Amino acid sequence: MGDEKKVDVAANAAAFLEQDEVHEPMHDKNLWAARMHRDAAARAVPEWEELRKIASQIKEHTLTHLPDYLREFENNALKRGAKVYWARDAAEHNQHVWDILQEKNIRAVIKSKSMLQEECGMTAFLEKRGITVTESDLGERIQQLDDQPPSHIVMPAIHKTPEDVAQLFARSIGTDPGNTDPHYLTEAMRNDARKRFLEAGAGMTGANFAIAETGSFVVCTNEGNADIGAAVPPVHIASIGIEKLLPKVSDLGIFIRMLSRSALGTLATQYTSHFSGPRRGGELHIILTDNGRSRRLGMPDFWTSLKCIRCGACMNTCPVYRRSGGLAYGATYSGPIGIILDPTFDESRYSELPYHSSLCGSCTEVCPVKIDISDQILKWRKVMAAKKYLPVSRRLAFGAAGRIFEHPQLFRSAESMASGALRFTPHFLLYNKVLNPWGRHRELPHFAGQTFREWYLQYRAKNNDHGEQHT
């Protein structure tokens, strides 16, 4: 799927920052609120830190015994009456979906959120073949109608204001363009989606977890849209990345407790649904998909990124993501997790992403499965530097920061010294004047004379956070 065109994340971020005085502050504020809710929810669980450790170990155990668990899952899913397909890559995945739909003569599908289907470019593939695909998650639907990918893995349209959505819905489903009330807009989309659920020949979902012990998979939503898609049309197709496996049902006790607390600070999603074979009167098709995961498993520095449960906590906490918007990353996955996943799909295309980080380490501290995200970002910088993906001008631009960023220990102690040449913000170090979107922005003067960490602590205090991160 290699696309030669390099994503210029700095320029994209600048465009988001500078479009007006509304979008970026709103984006920042909403995500920061999610981060604070996450802190409160985590703090209320006495064993939180122990849970992170255990969750990480369970994932690492499963990943290092993956063939066994995949076979066990397949066996049990088949026993339950599901049909199981395997796909090496996006093309095979999409072909399976197309074959199933063709065989049943299905022309319309309703889908819930699936990052894997997103990865595979499934919707475009199906639409080219005359299939009507409707996203049923409200945020995904907004993005679909606006012909944009999701900008956040949990809140796909978080970069849009209610005014944006009102305009979009007025154009696409005929709402009153002047009515920006989220209740009104949500109700309008509920009614529009209703008939699409009833017309669809298949419901498509992803999976948050797949359980080897029983051949079940779990889908977490707040809207209940995955459940309607699975319960109403006669055919349910589930796309499951092979890294989603967990050994046992009891593991869910740990992971369900962590997922939504990390994502939005809620105790769970409103619906946590368990599918074990086809429902009464229905069919269930499961597509176990690799699409680069086995290759990632073989990368000593990066394989633990496969532990990711897609909670989005690292995005909410990331000061660079919050100011850039997710679309700036130009990839399926944005934010810190995107920086470490996207280059495994295409190193050249995403070669600038690893520089779009302040390396403050906040992502690593909130990750519920303890992925060393910021260390991996640093390692990706080394890969990009070694392979000379950046043109000379950029390499020079990044050069000043490079030496420091290659030594995180040095970076941290230097940062705390608050003296000498290092009293620059990481943003300043990240980009030179020409490239630096932040440099042209109001925040730079505010940073001057502060280390990033100082600024970060002040910023947090200003935004009612309760002191140190809960980690």
Add this chain to the structure above:
Amino acid sequence: MENNTRNHVLAAVESQLPLNRIAYPAIPAFPKTVTDLLTAFEQRVADAGGEIFRPADAVAAQALLASQFPGASVICSVTPEIKGNRDIHAVQNPHELADVDVAVIRARFGVAENGMVWLTQEDLEVNALGFLSQHLVILLSPQSIVCDMYDAYLRVHLEDTAYGCFMMGPSATADIGAVLVHGAQGARSLSVYLL
């Protein structure tokens, strides 16, 4: 071809496995923080946007339902305690449930930690009932509440049911302007009758 792909994926994974195989961790028994299960459950249901009612008996519950939903024209009950006017057992196709105003379902148990109720295909009869209906009334015995998710997963038997759902309040979204709205796609409201 299909078998080929399967073996290909498995072989690819096998060949890329990290050398260091990580052991499955020991899972300690975490201390229970919730003591009064029913009170906690009631609070969490409210937090999740649901409502709690305590009808004295089935007759009171039937009257409560009538007063709560005076405009409801289609009521579908899967419980013997409450009578509706749509027979779930006669439903051939989930689409027939598209006009249900209120569904009444008995949950197996609730979870004090977060206010979830556990519903299976066997409790719903037709899964779509839990999602196409505009409003849900969940009957729950106040004795059937477990402490937390660890205990909850000891009570589910995924090997016995094709579908099971932990439902925590009504359908919700905050996808527009991060403003919480209930009734995005699934039920607009969820009432728990402790009975």
